[in-house]
Amino acid sequence: MSNTPRIPQSILDQLDSEYRAFILSTDTAESPRLNELQWSPALRQMGSTADSGSRKPMDVGSKHTIQRTNYSVDITTPSGEIPFKLIAEAECVIASVDYRLAPEHPFPSGLDDLWDALVWLSKDPTKIAIAGGSAGGNLAAAVVQRASLSSPPIPLVYQALITPVIGASFSSDDRSRWTPSMIQYEHNWDPTVLEMLWFRDLYLPSVDDRYKPDASPCLQGNKLAFENMPSTWISVAELDTLRSEGEMYAEKLQAHGVPVTLTVLR
Incomplete structure (x- = not known):
């Protein structure tokens, strides 16, 4: 018992x-936490979720899968099941990268896959926006910084970071470096802070790598990474361990002159 x-x-x-009744009915204190388990690929199998319902009909376009070594890039118009339902009605083409996953492929494998996909797609970068949520928000933020630092820069038009993981250098042994939201919501529902750090350890087994901007975009010290950065939307949840990270990154971008909209979901 946990x-x-x-x-x-x-x-x-x-x-x-x-929602409170639902949370209490799950009896989370009786369930083992992820950070108390031994890693197994079976942990990736998620239970079924509720159908999100139908959306406004859209013209069906073509779909093309580009296979590149260990990953593929799916390009499709938004119809049926799509990678980002949040932008299902944006009437845009969506590219979802099947990047390599940790712990089988630790940092920077997944990030490099995303970067290669962006380079392939960037024949017309004036029409490319990048979005990612949680760990995907970490990858999206790092890719956008790479795009700004590349020679020549890839001029993206927008980035959307949804409850992003912006810092990877935190330690379970040193709470003094935790953000305010990590401390305040340490034991909130899945994932808890220790579970978040467990995921981080699988992706970044090297402590030194955790301090690199590619892993912790908030630690980026090169101002050129922000000079060509597109307008940004950052969404954080009010009672979430990641809230402070998103807010701090919004402040950092703003300080560098990047147009930022910060939304706190309540």
Whole structure:
């Protein structure tokens, strides 16, 4: 049985009553935390989720899969199941990169796959936007910095970072370096801070790599990485361990003159 503390009552009191009842019904304190388990590829198998419902019909376009060594790039118009349902009605072509995953392929394998895909797609970079959520937000932020630093720069038009992981240098042994939201929401529902760090350890087994901007975009010290950066939307959740990271990155981009919109989801 897990001895991980339940979500603090002060946090539960801030939730919608129906959602609070759902959280309590899952009895998370009785379930083993990911960071208490041995890694297995079977952990990638997720349970079924509710159907998101139908959307406005759109013209069906072509789909083409480009196979490149160990990964592929799917290019399709948004119809049916698509990689990013958040932009299903944006009437744009979506490229979703099947990048290599850790721990079988640790940093920077997945990031390099995304970068190669962007280079391949950038025949007309004036029409390319990049989006990613959580760990994908980390990869998206790092790729956009690479695009700004490349020679010549790849002039992207937009980046959307949804509850992104912006820092990878935190340690479970040194809480003094944790962000305010990591401390305040340490034991919140999946993932907890320790589970987040468990994921991080699988992706970044080398401690030295965790301080590189490609792994921690918030640690980017080269101002050129921000000079060609596109307008940015950063979305964070109010009661989320990652909230402070997104807010801090928004401040950093703003300080470098990047147009930023920060949205706190409540």
